[in-house]
Amino acid sequence: MTTQMSTTIEVATTEPTIHPFIQRTNRYDASVIEPKWQARWAADRLYETDLNDNSKRKFYFLTMYPYPSGDLHIGHWYAIAPSDAGARYRRMNGFNVLFPMGFDAFGLPAENAAIRHGIHPYKWTMSNIETMRRQMRSMGAMFDWTKEVVTCLPEFYKWNQWFFLQFFKAGLAYKKMAPVDWCPKDQTVLAREQVVGEERVCERCGTPVIKRDLEQWFFRITKYVDELLDFSKMQWPERVQTLQTNWIGRSEGAEIQFRVLSAELPSQNDSALSTQDSITVFSTRPDTLYGATFIVLAPEHPLVAQVTTPERKAEVDAYIAQTRRMSEIEREATDNEKSGVFIGAHAIHPLTNERVPIFIADYVLMGYGTGAIMGVPAHDTRDWDFAKKYNLPIPVVIAPPAWNGQPLDEVYEGDGVMVNSGEFDGTPSAEGKRKVAEKLQAIGAGKPAVTYRIRDWLISRQRYWGTPIPIIYCDTHGIVPVPENDLPVVLPVDDSIRFNPEGQSPLLEHAEFLNTTCPICGDPARRETDTMDGFVDSSWYQYRFLSPADMRAPFDRTMADKWLPVDQYTGGIEHATMHLLYTRFFTKALRDLGITEDDEPMRRLFNQGTILAPVEKSGERAQKMSKSKGNVVSPDDLVQEYGADTVRAFLMFIGPWDQGGPWDDSGIDGVRRWIHRVWALMLDAPTADRRHQMADDGQPSTLNRPPSDIPMATDEQVKELRRAVHQTIQRVTEYYESFKFNTIVSSLMELTSTLTRAKDSAWYPDAVWGEAMNSLLLLMAPVAPHITEEIWERLGGTYSIHIQNWPTYNPQVAAEESFMLIVQVNGKVRDRVPARIGIEESRAKEMALQSEGARKYVGGKTPRQVIYVKDKLVNIVV
């Protein structure tokens, strides 16, 4: 934008250039202009993305879709409003932006509503979606609703089933009997990821889970463990990377085999147990192998039955039975006293050939490693406790610092030098770990090994409101996948469903659904009645926005290659080890199946914080908002009172977006005042007295020339005004890039104040003033889309402000010419003197030394040192 520095104003006579101030026709009323612009944008399809438009670079901005619980609460707005601003910013920067929205529509609350209120989950969900769509429109978000995805509709879940079949064919989906986590309240199994906290409760309802042995469907996420640990192909927050890394829980060590001494076993067992049989243990500390004085198996370990001697059988069986009765919580409580039972047999230490007794104990878990450990009491707290209790020897094999050769008083778990370890004596731990593993491998008694904490993803749910698993059970052919042509397997939505389940899927009672024929032989067969975990939907929904209605394919490959991965994803951290892990797995699986080409689903991720319920009394702990607690803050009331623009700006202003915090609307008036001040700044006449601006009745001003009491702006004033504008463009642009919405708003507030003061003190040339107005409006448009569109139109801008180019700043205009030179004496500020940018060092030091503050504190002493920081400060050290 070019600017004339002239301070004279030309008043046109024929075609009058209308000065902004004249345009004011009425006062700001959000309840009028917001619905007006929302309707206009919808009618003009302003926010519909042409996926085929290749003239601009694509930008896929995605924010996590909500569960349609019925009402949008302020937390939804907190997540959505800044995302919308971010997407709008990208659009104004010349990108072809896709910013879609949908609904995560399968899930338990719909069934619970059905149980409580007798409404069918389908009706409940669809009517909730209707409400939430309206609410999201009322916030002026630029969602492209033509691409909406609703996961509970067959056109969506058909493709869950299709992916399941592809996974099944590739061995990525399988069924197995396993001890699984069962929620007694929700009457369904849960994925390991959905069991949380020390209490091991259901992530959804907080009920402690129990273990059950069930045959369930799993997705083989463990196939991708190592790739999932690699975050190099995307920029995700450290926090999420850490959570996922810990969740995957990679441990390096060795598998070590201990041969079972068969001489002790009864002869009839000899056939079942040859001398080759051995117990494999996993250890991260093979360097402590020489200190292994016993073996412990998990009570569920399959070898227990074979290895237990007859005389110990009764006691062992009793212990196993007792273990079974104990709940998960009790069993896993760390402060539990160790207990276990000797099973009568011994194993041979692979390096020393000594006999070591074999125990079972509940502190060894079947689900981790090999379900068996070697007990190294001197160097593992748990083994120490166990050995103390059962009087087992505790030889030291890793020397602690300054060790005196005596038995230890307490366990030593650190690294050190190997001792009492035969040929390895003197080897440091780190080296020992490797060397012992190598030695074991050489003699065929072990090998280096890695184990992981993560387990395969359990996707079966014994519930109704989910995607039916496309499997048929035939007496002759067993597990038969539904042929792709028969998809979708439609979830029946008639009123015959009984939602009170007793441990099995409600679909089991639906004869029409249940009974089918085998696709291979045509004989009567039964359908799988479990449904899929809802996280299957969100694992690939980002693809479906490209073609939500396509019944022939989940998505168009060319489109997917163009639009994916998502460029910017936003959502809560609570999904770190669930959705955000599953969708990465899905992406990799689809790639390996040749369906897509992406390694990762989302390039960049930002986790916004959570808005908690308002705190009643100070000092009280903030709680999550929930309908049941009745502490939900509705955005509708706020929009009615303040307008969507104010609510949006306030949500961005309250603090850093990743922080969240308890809801407190006490500051919203400040934002409301700012919005009004912007209106007044741009549309009201200048006046020395602004008291009545907001209450103004809106009579158009007849002003078309500077008021007599306002002087023309001097060159210096013009320069300063432009500097403020360009500095703000620079800063605010940086803040948009880094999601610092709170400082975007505060910078815009500052500029508004600066411009308001300027307007009342001088009359600026049209070009200068116009640049200022345009810049402020454009910078503000993503935050407050309605008021900026309204003012833009009134000032004669081309529709729509939201497709204008982002303002650019001129570094020369933004550059400061002078600064306040800070004068410090011994690091304390004692004076400030005005100086020109680029002042010579010697001149600056001279000025500082001569300043009043410096003279006072230096007091005639000779400075020991004078430090100059360019264009900033002088520090005099005495």
Added chain:
RNA sequence: GCCGAGGUGGCGGAACUGGCAGACGCGCUGGACUCAAAAUCCAGUGCCUCGAAAGAGGCGUGUGGGUUCGAUUCCCUCCCUCGGCACCA
């Protein structure tokens, strides 16, 4: 226990790469306007001490220490809050 994030006025928060701590806003105090109130506008507002005032001095970013001319920022110690994991071998 392990891993991670954080601790700045009465409150939400700001501070580039080590360089004026407290931007912006709320609240509060005083003033203008008003018959009055609300709204709006203007001014002040980290804490302490001295001073009638103008002002002067000191302290100050969880604690204690270190590095540096200079630390909210870098290093170490400890305390507290929040989140995750946890008999994981």
